[in-house]
């Protein structure tokens with residue numbers, strides 16, 4: 001393939017994936033029934049139901065603006081040979097050396113992040129604020145951003161350096177040793193997520209004594225569950241939305257409840273949520289998703305290995321000679337559709353685990369309380385009630401609330 005043709009293929013892939021994303025989002029908003037579905041009866045009023053759709057449309061418009069802006073930046077960078085020019089500049093500035101590709105890729109990351117920044121600011125202080133969700137102060141927003149950059153340097157920097165080193169040492173066969181490194185890093189990150197990473201952003205406190213803690217202890221005793229790690233997280237410092245999650249591996253396992261969830265819901269409802277999280281633990285969902293992730297990354301690294309040393313790809317991006325750092329960007333863009341497809345599989349697996357966890361909660365706690373919590377995601381958090389199949393496949397790690405309620409109530413009807 002000639003460099004020109006490869007460049008056209010790259011541009012085509014970029015345009016197609018941006019278009020697909022926007023089409024899925026538009027279909028998702030239009031897919032909502034005009035009235036609240038019967039599964040939400042009595043818990044979701046007409047005003048909240050309509051507001052949820054307006055909220056989704058506002059976010060969709062912002063997503064469209066962000067998507068087309070990023071597309072324009074990429075097309076300009078690719079068509080003008082700006083990427084190769086940028087690399088040459090860094091190379092000349094540093095006079096060569098191992099730091100050149102790192103600084104260049106870091107620069108591309110910062111550039112794209114700066115382009116996205118106005119949209120992120122508008123999402124938080126415009127849309128979330130208007131719909132009454134935002135609790136993030138400008139100071140906290142800046143602090144989060146700075147920690148994000150520091151993590152990118154501390155975690156991403158050494159990994160990237162190691163990637164270039166393995167490519168240098170192993171050539172096209174680099175993907176296998178590097179996949180092993182990534183697997184190890186992912187295991188460590190998953191294990192220590194709530195004990196090391198999360199405290200950089202939030203405070204976790206053990207669930208205080210009281211009716212809720214007693215009810216959770218009673219649930220744990222009744223179901224033979226060892227539940228010593230239930231924590232409350234100060235989610236309210238960023239948003240009024242409620243959530244909960246299960247994380248960690250081995251001894252680091254924790255159930256984390258947002259303070260907003262604990263404040264808004266009855267004891268029965270929170271126990272149902274805890275039961276859902278225990279369902280994830282029982283199903284070993286964290287390790288299974290981790291294994292799927294490692295498999296997907298290994299496959300992606302193998303694909304990258306096919307083109308990482310290609311002079312044609314470097315030429316397509318405007319370089320006169322082979323540049324591995326440029327090829328990494330080219331390959332990431334070119335194989336975008338493959339990552340989308342891997343994402344579709346990953347999302348489907350995650351949604352299956354959500355149904356399993358819901359079924360576990362319905363079996364061991366209260367199906368009615370679980371459904372009430374799901375309804376409140378529509379009424380209070382303005383989650384869209386149903387989901388279009390294309391949007392579901394591309395974007396959703398959790399099934400839409402109505403689908404989850406339907407699954408719980410039908411399963412409940414057939415089990416005595």
Ligand SMILES: [Zn+2]
Pocket residue numbers: 276277280353354357
């Ligand atoms: Zn879940």
